[in-house]
Amino acid sequence: MMKFVYEQSVTRADALREMRERWEPAPRSRVVGLSDACGRVTSEEVRALHSLPVKRSSKRDGIAVRSADFAAGAPDTSSWTRDVDFAQADTGDDFPDAFDAVIAVEHIAYDEHGGLHIVEEPPDLQSGSGVNPCGSIVRAGDVLVAAHTRLTPELVASLAVGGHAQVRVLERPRVAFIPTGSELVPFGAYPQRGQNIEANSLLVSGMVRAWGAEVTCYPVVRDDEEALEAALDRALEAADIVLINGGSSRGEEDFNARLLERRGSYFRHGVRAVPGRPVGMALIEGRPVINVPGPVLAAFLSLDWLVRGLVAQFLGVPVPRRRTVRARLSEPVAKPEAFERLVRVSISGDATGEYVCTPLPQPMTLSQTLRSSDGMLTLPIGSTGAQAGEEFSVELLRPLELIEASWEEGEGLR
Numbered sequence: 001m002m003k004f005v006y007e008q009s010v011t012r013a014d015a016l017r018e019m020r021e022r023w024e025p026a027p028r029s030r031v032v033g034l035s036d037a038c039g040r041v042t043s044e045e046v047r048a049l050h051s052l053p054v055k056r057s058s059k060r061d062g063i064a065v066r067s068a069d070f071a072a073g074a075p076d077t078s079s080w081t082r083d084v085d086f087a088q089a090d091t092g093d094d095f096p097d098a099f100d101a102v103i104a105v106e107h108i109a110y111d112e113h114g115g116l117h118i119v120e121e122p123p124d125l126q127s128g129s130g131v132n133p134c135g136s137i138v139r140a141g142d143v144l145v146a147a148h149t150r151l152t153p154e155l156v157a158s159l160a161v162g163g164h165a166q167v168r169v170l171e172r173p174r175v176a177f178i179p180t181g182s183e184l185v186p187f188g189a190y191p192q193r194g195q196n197i198e199a200n201s202l203l204v205s206g207m208v209r210a211w212g213a214e215v216t217c218y219p220v221v222r223d224d225e226e227a228l229e230a231a232l233d234r235a236l237e238a239a240d241i242v243l244i245n246g247g248s249s250r251g252e253e254d255f256n257a258r259l260l261e262r263r264g265s266y267f268r269h270g271v272r273a274v275p276g277r278p279v280g281m282a283l284i285e286g287r288p289v290i291n292v293p294g295p296v297l298a299a300f301l302s303l304d305w306l307v308r309g310l311v312a313q314f315l316g317v318p319v320p321r322r323r324t325v326r327a328r329l330s331e332p333v334a335k336p337e338a339f340e341r342l343v344r345v346s347i348s349g350d351a352t353g354e355y356v357c358t359p360l361p362q363p364m365t366l367s368q369t370l371r372s373s374d375g376m377l378t379l380p381i382g383s384t385g386a387q388a389g390e391e392f393s394v395e396l397l398r399p400l401e402l403i404e405a406s407w408e409e410g411e412g413l414r
Contacts (some may be wrong), residue, residue: 004278006338007269011381015281015308022266022283025240027172032116037156040169041212041315042149043320049163058089059130062097063116065106067127074093074168078115086116102130114323119239119334138162148316150212172214175307177204178231180246180256181294183224200245200292200299208301211311211320215242225255232259236285241310246294256280256291264289272381273340276301296366301342322395325375327355329392335387340378341385345394347374357394374403 010018013187029043058064064087067077080086089095089102098214100346107120122129138144145155146163151167159167177200184198185191201217208215216238221231228244235242257280264282269291271279276298280291288310292302312319327347335341343359375394379386386392396403 001330004270005021006270006272008268009272010268011271012271012305012340015268015271015279016306018266018268019281020204020282020309020313023288023313024286025173027173027314027316029168030171031166032167033166034156034160034164037151037159037167037169038153039212040151040167040172041317043152043168043170044144044148046144046159046164046167048140048144048164050138051140052137052161053094053132053134055094055134057130057132058091058093058095058102060102060104061090061103062102062130063087063123064089064095064102065103066099067125070101070122070125074118074121077118078111080116096116099124100127105128106371112382121307123353145368150317170315172212172312173240174238174299174310175204175208175213175215175241175243176216176218176235177201177215177223177243177245178228178235179306180221180223180244181208184220184246186220198296199296203296203299204245204303206242206290207300208307208311209255211308212315212317213311223255225259227288228255229263232263232284232289236237236287236289240287240291242284242287243292243307244289244294245299260284260289272338273301273342275338275342281306297344297369322397323400324393324395325355325400326391326393327357327359327377329377329386329388329390330356330358332385333359333379335379335383337382337384340381341403343374343379344373344378344397346372347394347396349404349407355361355394357392361383362373374395 025344027043034041048372064166076084082088083096087095087099103118103122103125106124107118109117109119111117138161142162144158145151149155179198179201183194183196185195187197187199187202189197191197196407205217206217218231218235221227230243232242234249246256260280261269266283268281270277275295278293279302282289290302290307292299309319319381321322325347333343344360346360348356348358350356357375357377360369364372375396377392
């Protein structure tokens with residue numbers, strides 16, 4: 001039985017720091033086509049292969065002219081011939097070298113005989129007016145993206161503009177998830193007395209894929225020490241990060257924490273935060289192995305602050321952060337002084353337009369909690385809670401526009 005020992009536990013920040021300092025990821029790279037590159041992370045700096053425009057192009061829809069013809073003001077153009085005295089030059093078009101400036105279409109008109117007329121003299125027309133010079137969009141050798149950049153649709157487009165059809169990216173870190181517990185049955189099954197639904201594989205898959213990893217979910221492993229160790233060994237052969245779900249706390253059959261302690265070159269059990277206090281962390285054969293608590297809400301938090309940071313470390317990118325808002329607490333909240341408390345809240349607006357956060361009442365079912373959770377605030381170690389009216393930074397768990405839309409629809413706790 002692995003009991004929680006406060007003196008041997010650490011804060012969430014220290015737990016992540018300790019693991020990141022000890023782990024040396026071994027990222028791999030591959031080349032992908034640009035159509036598959038969005039969301040991937042570059043493994044190396046990428047530079048433009050050519051310049052655009054190759055020579056020059058028009059900045060606007062209009063006509064290309066010789067600026068010298070306008071040195072004394074707008075000439076009589078009624079007898080001008082297309083492609084001799086001027087040329088059509090729409091936005092992005094190149095045009096013959098005989099011309100060196102572009103007049104916007106708003107300044108010209110054609111009469112019924114096709115004659116060109118300047119209806120408004122363009123101001124300060126000179127060589128280069130209305131013209132994009134060579135390399136004004138991209139120059140050969142320009143850095144298009146740095147290494148360890150997560151590619152957005154705009155950046156992928158810029159790679160194409162710079163002459164690339166492919167890009168070398170980091171392979172996604174491989175995460176193995178091992179659910180454990182003799183009481184677990186697959187989701188979709190109708191549980192009998194004493195059984196519980198294995199749902200965390202869906203939670204893990206959704207979260208780690210959103211961070212840029214790939215996940216393999218193993219079959220449920222029953223409460224048998226040899227079976228657990230065999231599953232761990234299989235996962236260590238295939239994965240960069242291993243997650244074992246359940247068996248992290250005090251139960252007589254909670255073998256997982258003991259397994260991590262025995263096999264790990266580094267082992268830590270317990271963090272000073274609730275929910276999610278009994279998380280276990282180890283480094284086994286050079287790979288992080290995380291013993292994630294079984295309850296969905298505690299599992300979510302362990303994934304959120306710990307596994308998210310490890311995936312970011314593998315990819316060499318900053319840990320993604322949620323949007324936050326400042327909100328006043330509507331009622332007091334108590335907590336143990338020695339622990340952080342992560343408090344799920346609903347968010348509303350008051351008459352002054354400020355945000356107000358309300359801790360979710362307890363007890364609530366899992367579905368009620370998840371439907372009603374707009375955000376989450378953190379009460380730090382050293383405090384015994386917070387008073388009504390105190391202002392906090394609240395991490396949003398739902399898009400703010402959906403939260404505000406729910407006020408208009410008159411929703412209370414969902």
